[in-house]
Amino acid sequence: MIGTTGRDPEVCSVTVDLVIFTVRDGELNILLIERGNEPFRGASALPGGYVRPGETLDQTALRELREETSLDGRELHLEQVRAYSDPDRDPRGRVITVAYLALGPDLPRPVAGTDARQAAWTPVAEVLEGRMILAFDHRTILRDALERARTQLEHTTVAARFCPEPFTVGELRRIYEVVWGFKLDPSNFRRKMTRAEAFLEPTGEQRFPEVGRPAALYRRGSARFLIPPLLRTGASRDEVV
The missing domain is CATH 1.10.10.10 (Winged helix-like DNA-binding domain superfamily/Winged helix DNA-binding domain)
Structure with a gap:
């Protein structure tokens, strides 16, 4: 059976999601996009995208970081957090995502990618306090990446x-x-x-x-x-x- 996106839901796809932290105005901020496509159209989400043919995970992370922020990820701290493989995490079909943590000083205003209406820095506290709903399992990914960042500081x-x-x-x-x-x-x-x-x-x-x-x-x-x-x-x- 072929889904509305044209992908066979029985075929596993791989994506990369980016948890990009910076400190702005004395607060820890995360880069969030407003999704322009279904599913979760109009919802806030982490930037990211599908791994293209011939790309490694690291190459996808660097490309997505460049497209979403116009930054060279090689100049930032960039590391894998973990993979997320819940079969039901994406309503379009089986999608495994690998989350990356990116850290940089007072990063500039982001540039929205091709599948996003807009991109903006958002205080992490606003998300963790429940004032904002994130698409997919991105709240879980955010929490895991934040704990990784806190541990790395130790x-x-x-x-x-x-x-x-x-x-x-x-x-x-x-x-x-x-x-x-x-x-x-x-x-x-x-x-x-x-x-x-x-x-x-x-x-x-x-x-x-x-x-x-x-x-x-x-x-x-x-x-x-x-x-x-x-x-x-x-x-x-x-x-x-």
């Missing part, structure tokens, strides 16, 4: 990917607070970050705010892993955000 240096260089330790701390959802003690955070192996590289320059003391500027170091790790359970919290 064990890797990926938090610096959110920071345009050069940056201050205070700006880096705010990334942790926004992604984790709670505030951190500034003194303890500074001590741990500046002692972490090859995480931060001092530029030798300072930023002079209108109020307060000058702040040292840093760029990303060579380390990929945060040694020692900064675990959420052991982080010194100040107050709930």
Whole structure:
């Protein structure tokens, strides 16, 4: 039996969905599109698309990222989260999707793809609080990708990917607070970050705010892993955000 999309529902198709996080105006944002086609026409969804013949999953992710944001994914942090294979996740037929997590600093206004009416940055809190319904199983994918991002901040240096260089330790701390959802003690955070192996590289320059003391500027170091790790359970919290 051939469905209305022209695909045999018994044939398994593969797609890539992108969970693209950035920090804008002090909030963690995710890129969402408004679907222009059925199913879920008019609903919000993660950007993504079918894997084309001859493409690898990584190539599809890079292409979709370029089409949806006009960005080169090779300059961002990009990684697979997991595959989603519930037989009923797509009403058009059997579709397995592989979710990718993309992270970047204050990314620009996105460009809608060919099957989207519009694309926009949306605060993650609005989605998680239930103020917005996502198509397919994209809410589950979002939650899984957010937990992956939070875990990565514990064990890797990926938090610096959110920071345009050069940056201050205070700006880096705010990334942790926004992604984790709670505030951190500034003194303890500074001590741990500046002692972490090859995480931060001092530029030798300072930023002079209108109020307060000058702040040292840093760029990303060579380390990929945060040694020692900064675990959420052991982080010194100040107050709930």
